[in-house]
Amino acid sequence: MAKGKRPKDDSQSSLEDFFSSSEPEESDEQIEVSEEENPKNTEPLGEEVDDEDVPDEAEETVTELRVGEREVPNDLPPSYLLSVDYAGAQRKAFARLYNPADKRVYFWFDNTGHLPYCYTDFPVQVAEQKIGSHGGYVRSESVELTDLLRDETVAMTKVMASDPLSIGGSAGSIRDRLVERTEGATISHAWEAAIRYRNCYSYDRNIVSGLPYKIKNGDLILSYPELDTKLFDDFKQAIGTEKSRQRIISEYAPMLFTEVPDIRRIAVDIEVYTPVKNRVPDARTAPYEVTAIGLSDNESYQKCFLLKRAQIEEGPKGKDYPSEMEIVYFEDEKEMLVEAFKKIDAYPIVLTFVGDAFDLNYLYHRAEKLGIDMAKHCPIYLGRDVALLQRGVHVDMYRFLKNPSIRLYALSGAYEQFNLESIVQGLLGVGKLGLSDEISALPYNELAHYCWRDANLTLRLTTFDNNLLLRLIVLLMRISRLSMEDVTRLYISSWIQSMFRQEHRSHGYLIPRRVDIDSVKSAEAQTEAVIKDKSFKGAIVIEPVAGVHFNATVLDFASLYPTIMKHHNISYETIDCPHESCRTNPKNRVPETDHWVCTERRGMVSETIGFFRDTRVRWFKPKSKDEALDEATRNWYGVVEKALKVFLNASYGVTGAQHFELFCMPAAESVTAYGRNAIIKAKEKAESMGVRVLYGDTDSVFLDNPTDEQQKQLVRWSQEELGIDLEVEKTFKYVALSERKKNYIGVYKSGWVEVKGLSGKKRNTPDFVQDAFRQMLEVLSKVDSVEGFETAKGEIREIVNSAIDRLEGKSEPYSPDELAFRVQVTKRLSEYGMSKPQHVRAAEMLQNSGFDVPPGTIVEYIKTKDGDGVLPVELARDKSYWLDKDKYIDTLRSVFEQVLDSVGIDFQELLGFTTLDQFF
16 A cells, blocks of 8 residues: 655655645645655746735834833844834834843844835925925935836935835825826826835845844944855855855855854644634634633743633543643633733744734734733734734744745645644644543643643744744745744745845845836737736647656756746846847847847846855755765755745746736746747757657656666756756656646656646545545556556556445445545635535535634535535534435546546546557
């Protein structure tokens, strides 16, 4: 039987990658069927995030900060910058600094007189007339900036205000007044007016969250450890000695080589009484009492606060009851909340799981409801969909771990669903505590154990693997130039956007608006999209040679799109540049298009992405596995490698996405054009050497039994001719290609099976189909010859017949859990229209039975022939139903067919007899 454990190589995915209800459309599948080491798998080219899935940029907020004089020292030893924010009362930007010496947070307030601002192309006098008597206006001045789009210096007016909301974010703001109204249109003349002030301030001061700073005589001074001279020289030599590369090396080296301390932190989880089983109380109204508050820190504080209630017994201490946990009882709920607030306020970092939407949100509104003096006792303040802290930083681990870039690239898809149970199972290999009753009726010991354990598991998400996630968060802060609150809540597009905003500010470049890019560069594509709903032509797929091919080798272009962006100097300002010499040089032409690239200026996006690519490939990836280095250094290099991997894998997916601030159609389609050209040329080269190309997809080519020398020759040719590293990715015992594109199975000599081509509609496949699928893959993994497929077909027939017999009741029937389809509800049930999919109908049945079904819930249901055609698993366990076996056989067929088609087996004929002669 195929084993279910995760592969040793962190790039491998599990069977759940294919049957999850929330996965991308395409993925690779590896099933372990032997004890041998599995081969490396191909990484995805880049993240594609739909506009609707991208969280909005963090709103402009004003913090009413209350701190004592001792917390704002005139001198402070090197301390790590956690975040930059804006204090409303002081009307200044301020920094939160963590001092590892005493493990406390200190504050520093701006002493430079920096003001919120935006730019306009109106002259000063015209701008002042437009702004009029706006109460927040301070002054304007003429400045000169570089317009990269036109490669020229432009005169702009810098408009300054007394507070951020005066610039933008409030009705009648300065941004809204810097407009030109024409018949039927309002044209904005404001630039850089939508950047949150705390980020604007960080960019201008070049302050990097996550790095250590000291305060000396009231000034904030960067204070990272001195880099070893030989180490730094070796690093520069490995990454590149050209002059243009030296600036970016000097800028990023401190970020990449400065370690992260084990920051003092506490995790918080709450439980709330509810009179209705399975219903989560509304955090905004906080109608019911908080019954438990679990607290677990990374030192020795392990407690659970419990509210004494009538008719609740102490109860026994269950299995694995934590000896380190102490229960603290409270007779009064207000007293319990105030004590919890004291603990929360004492920590630099407070961790929760869904704390923005529930735990801290509920505590805030419950404290208000109880009449607690909020100004005196409550350290929480609320923004739009976010709960923040006065002194410390609140990190909602749910929002961070839900980020697809973290889940897929940094954590290799270790979990499929986003509840705490699934995530800790995937990352820690443990589960949540099972309950003997509903939470509101649990005895004290069991309630405390359950609540504290959830807090402890949330903490452990930041401590496992040498504080991997904490260190990763801090590294991402440094690279993205975002505060901890933002980097743990926003998606990769916001990280990369912030990084490039900093690049613009550091060099005195005007940050273009999307309308500027579209007006200077063409907004229309020159290439025609092949895929529906895409606006330009993407990757190429070489038609597969259908059949079974033994000893097939796959060659892969390493980091294809980032390498193309680097090698061909593709950036929004360098594609179709204004230089006549670049336009008329035929060598600069982009294949299949009329676009050209610049050879006079190095592109900002090209330079940055190229640096990340080379830094990861030439230093941190190999060094993280270098046994000559000590374990601590290797471990740190591994964290850096993961951070760079996150940025690299998403770089094209974001910059080529139309929601991105710097999206440029000519740049986006030029990258894919060069990618198609690389695949086509590789195919031509291989065939000229006498090697048959069996298949090609985006960044890889499948070759029919090439010799070692032929492989080496192709690798050398690619580097010399294309400037792209071509790597021998894997060699299959056999690969079976279907006539369908993007559909194959590959079996390695080790027994691993890689499957490509399961479509998105199969992601919610029931467990019994997954089990049958695993059995089929094990059978196919043992095939060693063409003749072996006939034997395999008989075994697969038995697997299918056994499943159908159980569906028809001829043998032990499947349980509701084994039959369940699992699909996520993505919005409130009331927001679905008249035509409701099956999982929504099942969710409504749950809701009508008293269950709470908020957005994000994974609904489990079976398909029946009675009623609504669906029945939630929770209800199916206690009642009889008429199973729609035909629908389940269709599901079995749809999953099996895509694999069997690759090896020439017809699912419909599994119950009869057929040969494979026509296939071979």
